Amino acid sequence: MQISKFMTPEIIFGNQSIAQIGESLRRLGATRVFLVSDLGVVNAGWTERIISYLKQQNLEYHLWTNVTANPKDYEIHAGIAEYRAMECNAILGVGGGSSIDAAKAIALLATNEGSIVQYEGVDNIMHPLPPMVMVPTTAGSGSEVSQFSIIVDSARKVKMAIISKSLIPDIAIIDPQTLMTKDKELTANTGMDVLTHAIESYISLAATPLTEVHSLQAMRLIAKHLRPSAASQYNAEAKQAMAMASLQAGIAFSNAILGAVHAMSHQLGGYLDAPHGEVNAILLPYVLEYNYIAAPEKYRLIAECLGENTSGLSAHDASRLTLKAVKELARDLGVPETLSAIGLHPEQIDLLSAHALNDVCMATNPRDMSVPDVAALFRQAL
Amino acid sequence: MQISKFMTPEIIFGNQSIAQIGESLRRLGATRVFLVSDLGVVNAGWTERIISYLKQQNLEYHLWTNVTANPKDYEIHAGIAEYRAMECNAILGVGGGSSIDAAKAIALLATNEGSIVQYEGVDNIMHPLPPMVMVPTTAGSGSEVSQFSIIVDSARKVKMAIISKSLIPDIAIIDPQTLMTKDKELTANTGMDVLTHAIESYISLAATPLTEVHSLQAMRLIAKHLRPSAASQYNAEAKQAMAMASLQAGIAFSNAILGAVHAMSHQLGGYLDAPHGEVNAILLPYVLEYNYIAAPEKYRLIAECLGENTSGLSAHDASRLTLKAVKELARDLGVPETLSAIGLHPEQIDLLSAHALNDVCMATNPRDMSVPDVAALFRQAL
Numbered sequence: 001m002q003i004s005k006f007m008t009p010e011i012i013f014g015n016q017s018i019a020q021i022g023e024s025l026r027r028l029g030a031t032r033v034f035l036v037s038d039l040g041v042v043n044a045g046w047t048e049r050i051i052s053y054l055k056q057q058n059l060e061y062h063l064w065t066n067v068t069a070n071p072k073d074y075e076i077h078a079g080i081a082e083y084r085a086m087e088c089n090a091i092l093g094v095g096g097g098s099s100i101d102a103a104k105a106i107a108l109l110a111t112n113e114g115s116i117v118q119y120e121g122v123d124n125i126m127h128p129l130p131p132m133v134m135v136p137t138t139a140g141s142g143s144e145v146s147q148f149s150i151i152v153d154s155a156r157k158v159k160m161a162i163i164s165k166s167l168i169p170d171i172a173i174i175d176p177q178t179l180m181t182k183d184k185e186l187t188a189n190t191g192m193d194v195l196t197h198a199i200e201s202y203i204s205l206a207a208t209p210l211t212e213v214h215s216l217q218a219m220r221l222i223a224k225h226l227r228p229s230a231a232s233q234y235n236a237e238a239k240q241a242m243a244m245a246s247l248q249a250g251i252a253f254s255n256a257i258l259g260a261v262h263a264m265s266h267q268l269g270g271y272l273d274a275p276h277g278e279v280n281a282i283l284l285p286y287v288l289e290y291n292y293i294a295a296p297e298k299y300r301l302i303a304e305c306l307g308e309n310t311s312g313l314s315a316h317d318a319s320r321l322t323l324k325a326v327k328e329l330a331r332d333l334g335v336p337e338t339l340s341a342i343g344l345h346p347e348q349i350d351l352l353s354a355h356a357l358n359d360v361c362m363a364t365n366p367r368d369m370s371v372p373d374v375a376a377l378f379r380q381a382l
Numbered sequence: 383m384q385i386s387k388f389m390t391p392e393i394i395f396g397n398q399s400i401a402q403i404g405e406s407l408r409r410l411g412a413t414r415v416f417l418v419s420d421l422g423v424v425n426a427g428w429t430e431r432i433i434s435y436l437k438q439q440n441l442e443y444h445l446w447t448n449v450t451a452n453p454k455d456y457e458i459h460a461g462i463a464e465y466r467a468m469e470c471n472a473i474l475g476v477g478g479g480s481s482i483d484a485a486k487a488i489a490l491l492a493t494n495e496g497s498i499v500q501y502e503g504v505d506n507i508m509h510p511l512p513p514m515v516m517v518p519t520t521a522g523s524g525s526e527v528s529q530f531s532i533i534v535d536s537a538r539k540v541k542m543a544i545i546s547k548s549l550i551p552d553i554a555i556i557d558p559q560t561l562m563t564k565d566k567e568l569t570a571n572t573g574m575d576v577l578t579h580a581i582e583s584y585i586s587l588a589a590t591p592l593t594e595v596h597s598l599q600a601m602r603l604i605a606k607h608l609r610p611s612a613a614s615q616y617n618a619e620a621k622q623a624m625a626m627a628s629l630q631a632g633i634a635f636s637n638a639i640l641g642a643v644h645a646m647s648h649q650l651g652g653y654l655d656a657p658h659g660e661v662n663a664i665l666l667p668y669v670l671e672y673n674y675i676a677a678p679e680k681y682r683l684i685a686e687c688l689g690e691n692t693s694g695l696s697a698h699d700a701s702r703l704t705l706k707a708v709k710e711l712a713r714d715l716g717v718p719e720t721l722s723a724i725g726l727h728p729e730q731i732d733l734l735s736a737h738a739l740n741d742v743c744m745a746t747n748p749r750d751m752s753v754p755d756v757a758a759l760f761r762q763a764l
Contacts (some may be wrong), residue, residue, distance in 0.1 A: 003396035014385035209626050213595040242593050
């Protein structure tokens with residue numbers, strides 16, 4: 001066994017936990033907070049409520065919402081200019097993975113010079129970041145607990161993975177109530193993203209006993225609660241369970257990294273600006289089929305966590321139930337089934353496959369891949 | 383569901399991980415390290431090796447080994463005087479729970495004034511502590527990841543629980559190789575301590591989904607590996623598994639707290655200076671029997687994690703197997719079975735029972751207790 005590392009932020013979880021945002025920032029020494037969010041979250045009323053918590057603690061703030069899905073390098077550069085102009089000294093990210101990844105990238109540039117594209121890859125951050133509190137409103141990206149920030153290099157149209165423990169926020173505040181303003185498509189897509197995090201982190205070459213328990217628990221929660229969560233915006237029990245699933249999957253993948261689904265979907269996000277959760281949902285069954293021979297024993301456990309009955313089955317048949325369970329879930333949720341539906345054209349596949357092979361997440365995929373292997377998977381999912 | 387909190391240090395786990403001690407301290411800004419250890423660890427050669435890692439990073443150090451089992455307030459006060467006299471600016475604890483708890487208590491007094499007894503209880507630490515790296519050599523106390531430091535108030539002969547997230551070290555380095563210098567009694571006693579952490583944290587009123595996965599995984603590892611670990615000093619696989627079990631149980635109880643076994647055993651440690659692991663091993667079956675009605679469903683899962691076959695059994699019969707499994711493990715390991723064997727006299731029971739009721743760990747015990755309830759358990763275990 002190699003030496004493994006494990007790290008999480010301080011985590012505050014539960015309904016009404018967002019009321020602790022102000023005191024959490026205060027405790028970290030913040031006086032002037034750069035609040036990164038998006039208009040969906042603003043329109044749902046969450047930022048207004050959160051600003052009231054900042055005011056209660058006499059914190060000054062500046063709200064910045066110029067972030068889009070798949071956040072772009074130029075958005076980050078605009079954000080850091082505004083952070084500096086407003087003389088902020090702490091970052092609060094509120095929203096889905098895009099808002100939180102953008103908030104982390106802005107925090108990075110607050111204390112490290114140059115362009116965000118210089119920091120692509122693992123461990124390229126030199127100076128400690130300002131205090132960061134992250135509040136997810138989707139379940140979700142897991143970015144609130146992860147050492148990842150995924151930003152699009154607009155010149156190359158590539159999603160860069162920036163990975164460093166410096167990007168782990170100081171405090172993650174997860175309030176399941178915020179999930180009640182998500183629509184059913186977003187619930188389904190982000191839920192399939194959580195499932196992808198749970199499965200890819202579990203079969204990752206960098207998985208450890210500390211991450212595996214969280215991956216498996218996330219799968220159990222998803223199997224039981226994702227359908228009901230997508231069925232009703234107001235099912236509080238299901239929202240709470242999915243918030244916990246997202247958190248546990250986030251803890252797992254932050255430390256065990258991911259695999260080929262993410263390496264491939266990052267390319268579609270960068271090149272086509274395609275929605276991350278949706279692309280993952282489409283790719284997951286195909287990549288799982290490909291990866292199967294790398295981890296049949298683990299697939300058996302995945303099948304069991306996803307609610308399949310494996311008793312009396314051969315090892316092979318039991319492990320193959322993972323594929324059945326994932327496909328059924330995707331179908332029940334009505335997520336799209338083809339990449340052409342989200343705009344991929346066959347002539348783009350070779351370029352995107354070459355890029356995917358260079359993505360950091362490919363290094364921990366449990367089965368070796370070549371460019372033709374990746375291209376074949378893209379074609380299957382077309 | 384209430385709001386829950388979860389926090390761990392940065393964790394580095396694996397054989398040879400102690401080679402990262404020097405750079406870990408350097409990264410935290412240390413230049414002059416106060417190294418807290420005990421003579422057993424020194425004699426096993428670990429401190430010499432660790433000092434070589436400090437020298438490689440050009441770190442100055444001062445070795446301090448004046449700590450005993452159940453560390454006393456006056457030892458801490460002598461330690462902080464020496465820390466100040468040697469002008470250290472970071473703390474490295476190497477050893478069992480006593481060394482690490484002492485190291486954390488000295489760190490506390492490095493930045494917070496007065497006597498260590500002023501800090502008993504929850505959240506009484508005002509100022510941030512100096513950088514702390516902790517390296518356990520028993521599996522174990524879990525103190526390397528916990529927000530606890532347990533120190534004896536010598537005037538009252540009471541073990542004080544000092545609990546604060548400030549006491550969570552910055553970095554925990556767990557190298558299973560260090561377990562190979564433990565004798566079989568210490569392996570058995572500290573292993574039963576790990577089991578107690580796993581079970582008490584799991585049935586604790588403060589358990590959360592984040593802590594439960596670690597409690598249960600610790601139990602599975604103990605069931606499979608504690609006997610082989612106690613059987614051979616050189617079984618590397620068993621040592622690695624027990625190091626992981628101790629770590630996971632530590633993560634669980636740091637965040638979920640413990641229960642009546644610890645509330646009671648702290649009194650015997652404070653009053654009779656009795657070895658912590660041994661006392662826990664004796665008390666655990668009796669307290670489990672008492673707590674049973676609080677959590678029969680959880681007992682069923684504990685039984686399964688401990689390797690019992692519950693299929694076809696009634697809920698009652700399945701859950702009762704927990705008691706059988708724990709007793710058999712204690713017997714197989716040959717841990718003592720009575721408190722009189724470790725020096726408890728009947729006339730001491732009333733006083734110790736009253737003290738136990740005031741211990742912080744009693745607040746999360748899943749079944750209510752009165753002084754006569756505690757006294758009855760002490761008498762059963764006599």
